[in-house]
Amino acid sequence: MSRIDESLPFHPVRIAVLTVSDTRTPDTDRSGDTLVERLTGAGHMLAARGIVPDERATIAARLRDWIADPGVDAILTTGGTGLTGRDVTVEAHRDVYEKEIEAFGTVFTLVSMQKIGTSAVQSRACGGVAGGTYLFALPGSPGACRDAWDEILVLQFDSRHRPCNFVEIMPRLEEHLRRK
Template identity: 75%
Template sequence: MSKLDLSREFIPCRIAVLAVSDTRSLAEDTSGDILVQRLEEAGHRLAARHILRDDREAIAGQLRAWCADPEIDVILTTGGTGLTGRDVSVEAHRDVYEKEIEAFGTVFTHVSMAKIGTSAVQSRATGGVSNGTYLFALPGSGGACKDAWDEILVKQLDYRHRPCNFVEIMPRLDEHKRRK
């Protein structure tokens, strides 16, 4: 069973938040505000925040730039994970991933089912790794961002979480690039 091991020291992550929307400005980005509030309350640091329109190349370009930044450990995007023609965040993420974290979407769907029932099938939330950086594409609704953070990310981004967590393997995410 998962638990916090309080004998381990908390290690803060540097997290970037990207909102994807054709209709909202940064000032109206309530989902991004929720993520920023929660990550800071958990003891992490906001490394960057931006908003982009639903444009696959622009989103992928921002993700790549942040993955190349040694001051960013995790990228959270909100919006663009649905089924409409303008929803391209998942495709942009997959353009960048070296490895996809398939179970993230599965666990997110499980969490969502408990809250919104079968409507959970309309989300394509995803997670992956690129250049030693974790990336997670979350739906644009505030409720979905709360669920993803409160039920999954707050635990997996805490080094004290047992039996395992994303933080403890972070130093090894790009080990294949260091091997000769």
């Protein structure tokens, strides 16, 4: 079973938070606030924060900008993962992924099932990697953001988590670029 090995050092991760919404503002962005509170409370650094409308090209452009920024290790987006016509965050993420972390969506669904039952099938939460940066698309509710962070991401972004974690393989995410 997973555990935190207190004998190992903690390595903070630089995480950007992007809210995808046509209506939220910095004053009404409760989901973004939830993620920022949780990641900084866990000892990580907020690398950037923003709000963009539900426009696939705009979302993908912001993701690409942050992927290119050496000061960003991971990106968490909130909003736009549902089934309505304006929900295009997942498509924007997949436009930039080099590799998808397929199990993230499955594990998120399992966590959500415990909280909201079969309504969990309406979320298309996903994760991936691009340019050595982790990307995760989370639903737009504060509860879903708490669940994703508290049950999955806080552990995977902790370098002390065993048997493995995202932090320990960060230096290897772009090893394919070093091959000649």
